[in-house]
Amino acid sequence: MKKLILIDGNSIAYRAFFALPLLNNDKGVYTNAVYGFTTMLLKIIQEEKPSHMLVAFDAGKTTFRHKTYEEYKGGRQKTPPELSEQFPLIRELLDAFNIKRFELDNYEADDIIGTLSKEAEKEKWEVKVVSGDKDLLQLVSDYVTVVLTKKGITNVESYDEALIDEKYGIKPNQIIDMKGLMGDSSDNIPGVPGVGEKTALKLLKQFGTIENVLDSVDDVSGKKLKEKLIENKEQALMSKELATIFTEVPYNLTLDELKFGEYDEEKVVSLFKELEFKSLVDQFDTGVSAAEKELEELSFDVVEEVKEEHLATPAAMVVEVLDENYHQADIAGFALVHEKGRYFIPTETALRSDLFVEWAKDETKKKWLLDAKRGVVVLGWKDVLLDGVDFDLLMASYLLDPSHSSHDLSDIATRKGAKSIQADEAVYGKGAKRKVPETGVLAEHLVRKANVIYELKEQMEEELKKNEQFKLFKDLEMPLSVVLGRMETEGVKVDIDQLKAMGEDLASRLAELEKHIHEHAGVSFNINSPKQLGEVLFEKLGLPVIKKTKTGYSTSADVLEKLAEDHEIIRHILHYRQLGKLNSTYIEGLVKVTHKDTSKIHTRFNQALTQTGRLSSTDPNLQNIPIRLEEGRKIRKAFIPSEEGWKILAADYSQIELRVLAHIAQDEKLITAFKEDMDIHTKTAMDVFHVSEEDVTSMMRRSAKAVNFGIVYGISDYGLSQSLGITRKEAAKFIERYLASYPNVAEYMERIIEEARENGYVSTLLNRRRYLPELTSRNFNQRSFAERTAMNTPIQGTAADIIKKAMVEMALRLEEANLKSRLLLQVHDELIFEVPPEEVDKMMKIVPEVMENAVELAVPLKVDISAGDTWYDAK
DNA sequence: CCGATCACGTA
DNA sequence: AACGTACGTGATCGAA
Numbered sequence: 001m002k003k004l005i006l007i008d009g010n011s012i013a014y015r016a017f018f019a020l021p022l023l024n025n026d027k028g029v030y031t032n033a034v035y036g037f038t039t040m041l042l043k044i045i046q047e048e049k050p051s052h053m054l055v056a057f058d059a060g061k062t063t064f065r066h067k068t069y070e071e072y073k074g075g076r077q078k079t080p081p082e083l084s085e086q087f088p089l090i091r092e093l094l095d096a097f098n099i100k101r102f103e104l105d106n107y108e109a110d111d112i113i114g115t116l117s118k119e120a121e122k123e124k125w126e127v128k129v130v131s132g133d134k135d136l137l138q139l140v141s142d143y144v145t146v147v148l149t150k151k152g153i154t155n156v157e158s159y160d161e162a163l164i165d166e167k168y169g170i171k172p173n174q175i176i177d178m179k180g181l182m183g184d185s186s187d188n189i190p191g192v193p194g195v196g197e198k199t200a201l202k203l204l205k206q207f208g209t210i211e212n213v214l215d216s217v218d219d220v221s222g223k224k225l226k227e228k229l230i231e232n233k234e235q236a237l238m239s240k241e242l243a244t245i246f247t248e249v250p251y252n253l254t255l256d257e258l259k260f261g262e263y264d265e266e267k268v269v270s271l272f273k274e275l276e277f278k279s280l281v282d283q284f285d286t287g288v289s290a291a292e293k294e295l296e297e298l299s300f301d302v303v304e305e306v307k308e309e310h311l312a313t314p315a316a317m318v319v320e321v322l323d324e325n326y327h328q329a330d331i332a333g334f335a336l337v338h339e340k341g342r343y344f345i346p347t348e349t350a351l352r353s354d355l356f357v358e359w360a361k362d363e364t365k366k367k368w369l370l371d372a373k374r375g376v377v378v379l380g381w382k383d384v385l386l387d388g389v390d391f392d393l394l395m396a397s398y399l400l401d402p403s404h405s406s407h408d409l410s411d412i413a414t415r416k417g418a419k420s421i422q423a424d425e426a427v428y429g430k431g432a433k434r435k436v437p438e439t440g441v442l443a444e445h446l447v448r449k450a451n452v453i454y455e456l457k458e459q460m461e462e463e464l465k466k467n468e469q470f471k472l473f474k475d476l477e478m479p480l481s482v483v484l485g486r487m488e489t490e491g492v493k494v495d496i497d498q499l500k501a502m503g504e505d506l507a508s509r510l511a512e513l514e515k516h517i518h519e520h521a522g523v524s525f526n527i528n529s530p531k532q533l534g535e536v537l538f539e540k541l542g543l544p545v546i547k548k549t550k551t552g553y554s555t556s557a558d559v560l561e562k563l564a565e566d567h568e569i570i571r572h573i574l575h576y577r578q579l580g581k582l583n584s585t586y587i588e589g590l591v592k593v594t595h596k597d598t599s600k601i602h603t604r605f606n607q608a609l610t611q612t613g614r615l616s617s618t619d620p621n622l623q624n625i626p627i628r629l630e631e632g633r634k635i636r637k638a639f640i641p642s643e644e645g646w647k648i649l650a651a652d653y654s655q656i657e658l659r660v661l662a663h664i665a666q667d668e669k670l671i672t673a674f675k676e677d678m679d680i681h682t683k684t685a686m687d688v689f690h691v692s693e694e695d696v697t698s699m700m701r702r703s704a705k706a707v708n709f710g711i712v713y714g715i716s717d718y719g720l721s722q723s724l725g726i727t728r729k730e731a732a733k734f735i736e737r738y739l740a741s742y743p744n745v746a747e748y749m750e751r752i753i754e755e756a757r758e759n760g761y762v763s764t765l766l767n768r769r770r771y772l773p774e775l776t777s778r779n780f781n782q783r784s785f786a787e788r789t790a791m792n793t794p795i796q797g798t799a800a801d802i803i804k805k806a807m808v809e810m811a812l813r814l815e816e817a818n819l820k821s822r823l824l825l826q827v828h829d830e831l832i833f834e835v836p837p838e839e840v841d842k843m844m845k846i847v848p849e850v851m852e853n854a855v856e857l858a859v860p861l862k863v864d865i866s867a868g869d870t871w872y873d874a875k
Numbered sequence: 876c877c878g879a880t881c882a883c884g885t886a
Numbered sequence: 887a888a889c890g891t892a893c894g895t896g897a898t899c900g901a902a
Contacts (some may be wrong), residue, residue, distance in 0.1 A: 529899080530898080531898080551879095621895065713890040
């Protein structure tokens with residue numbers, strides 16, 4: 001027997017929205033209604049196992065009922081935008097499930113449902129109507145059941161004729177009479193004033209219909225009621241009409257078209273992932289589809305000896321390394337997929353084959369990878385200089401949307417609708433349990449990965465082109481990954497003995513400080529534990545609590561500084577913290593990762609992580625080596641050239657972010673200031689405080705500097721007040737004066753937010769993108785954050801674009817000029833090289849030239865450069 | 876053996 | 887009501 005489920009889409013979405021807290025995914029898109037809708041849908045499918053389904057939605061604002069009664073549904077709250085924005089997602093969800101959805105101008109979802117339920121009834125189908133609206137009870141019949149939500153979303157009650165009789169003592173077709181009499185405030189149906197459910201039901205039991213009531217109004221008991229009925233006769237009849245579901249909606253569907261059955265599980269899972277419905281993803285991923293995935297066959301060969309035929313190009317290539325840190329790591333195996341076939345090549349087979357090695361090194365043989373830098377570095381350690389990398393799926397995915405937290409191949413595959421594959425974690429295990437699986441499993445997994453890369457290349461490039469990001473991808477990020485790979489492999493030489501000596505010095509000073517602190521406190525405790533420290537300071541010593549964290553007292557440096565006058569112990573704690581940080585993070589940390597034989601450190605630059613386009617550095621992080629305080633700065637003395645007599649050369653952009661701001665905002669005053677190479681903070685102070693250069697005090701300059709920082713970060717009065725230690729009001733006044741002095745900057749800030757709201761994203765000079773869905777959030781904090789991000793990202797991102805371009809250009813120049821100098825590190829706005837003595841003069845010219853001319857802006861770019869025997873001395 | 880939290884280093 | 891942008895690492899703590 002056929003079973004049709006008709007769902008009132010709007011009603012269920014509303015119910016779900018109000019029943020659940022406002023969830024959102026990591027992009028800030030609200031998803032609670034979608035989630036509730038989904039659980040409801042899944043429950044229905046599971047329990048009812050329908051053969052046919054349809055979800056009806058209300059179409060426009062006005063319906064035929066408004067002709068009868070203009071005020072119909074008047075006074076209703078506007079749909080909250082947090083809900084409106086979820087309707088497209090619900091539609092997407094239904095499409096993924098291959099469930100028909102329907103809406104029609106001039107009619108409500110009720111009418112569509114009514115019409116189709118009558119239609120199905122004629123065919124003797126079993127019909128279930130799902131809604132939160134009691135009006136629909138009028139459709140109940142021998143064939144039609146109405147399922148109403150009770151509480152929450154999945155708590156429901158099924159109404160058949162018997163239950164309606166039990167609850168109301170009337171027949172389904174009398175529901176409209178009931179509504180006519182009592183009205184419905186949510187639809188703004190007036191009914192008869194003074195008549196509620198009780199009276200309405202009493203009347204209907206006696207008379208059957210409104211018409212009969214009115215005809216026999218004399219028989220109605222109660223004088224008042226009688227008067228009301230007579231007085232509101234027309235209104236009662238009209239109310240009944242409004243409550244009556246119209247069952248002859250013109251529709252162009254056949255019942256057969258509502259068939260429900262097969263749908264694309266991968267599409268569903270992919271959508272769930274996007275929405276971050278983790279529990280549902282698990283339910284689906286490990287359930288049916290995973291089993292089916294296993295069955296989907298993919299043929300491939302295991303190569304025993306590499307031959308020409310295995311090396312056709314272009315080829316998708318997998319160089320598998322299980323360690324997250326790929327330096328000097330073992331290769332688990334290779335996979336190649338190209339026109340001629342799919343191959344797994346065991347590591348030894350590949351590396352001992354001259355044919356393979358030559359092919360890898362051949363620039364003209366095009367290779368497509370996921371994470372090209374990883375491949376380049378890993379093979380580099382085996383003295384195989386991988387070349388001809390023509391496509392990097394990781395970079396493509398990152399550029400298209402940097403916000404995705406994972407650019408794991410299985411995630412990309414799911415997002416982009418490619419053949420799904422198992423996640424690495426599922427194949428290899430995680431954490432301590434991670435290991436190379438048996439060869440058969442490994443081979444198949446690698447081939448599948450290569451296959452997905454092969455499958456996605458064209459599509460990803462198309463998407464990049466559509467976004468006008470192809471040049472950024474191909475001419476900047478791809479070449480940069482090779483440059484970075486070389487930097488990582490080269491590594492930075494460290495004077496390990498010096499590090500250790502500094503460590504010993506620190507250790508003894510720390511022991512001394514610890515003793516003092518314990519004496520002052522009167523107890524021995526772990527100073528490194530904020531919890532214990534808090535107890536000592538705020539309970540035992542009774543110092544005033546300045547700030548709390550969600551777990552207890554805050555003992556952060558800015559809090560402690562405020563307490564410095566109150567107790568001698570504070571000074572010691574701050575000093576202990578400072579030295580402790582240096583010792584554990586920078587001495588012990590660096591010693592741990594310095595290679596025994598070479599005394600070199602090989603960081604990894606993550607090129608596909610930050611939301612702004614900057615690089616990051618891990619294992620170790622060489623982008624946060626101390627410099628501000630002399631004590632910490634000395635760490636840099638341990639960073640030395642890798643060859644005798646060479647120098648370390650450091651070149652940094654001066655005020656690159658403010659220059660970028662001047663360019664983007666096209667602010668004449670700022671542009672002129674930079675053209676004249678003025679001290680920008682002094683200049684800002686002059687403009688904000690309306691004084692001449694001589695009259696700028698150091699206090700004024702300090703304030704101006706903080707405002708300039710604030711502007712770049714996306715200013716807020718609160719943030720500025722914190723950094724300057726002034727009130728919010730004063731900070732707000734500062735900002736106001738700044739923006740008045742630089743009207744184009746003010747205009748930029750407004751424009752960029754406006755633009756971002758319209759486009760959904762902001763862009764940098766070289767078309768890097770960042771999506772900001774939270775800009776429309778109703779949550780003040782989320783929205784404010786998105787607004788600051790919209791202001792900051794084009795600035796920080798453009799600065800990142802510029803230095804990346806300089807790096808690629810610099811690598812080219814070094815090669816062309818046959819120089820031995822090597823680029824070692826990048827720290828956001830500076831480049832660190834090691835340089836043989838005879839090249840120092842040349843490099844002092846070339847580096848600034850390349851960096852300053854990386855792009856052409858409305859302002860000049862300025863680079864400061866210096867050389868020394870260590871990183872410390874290159875200042 | 877992990878994940879969360881705090882604190883703190885850089886641009 | 888709670889907040890300046892972008893990161894990574896180490897220590898602690900409480901749970902698996």
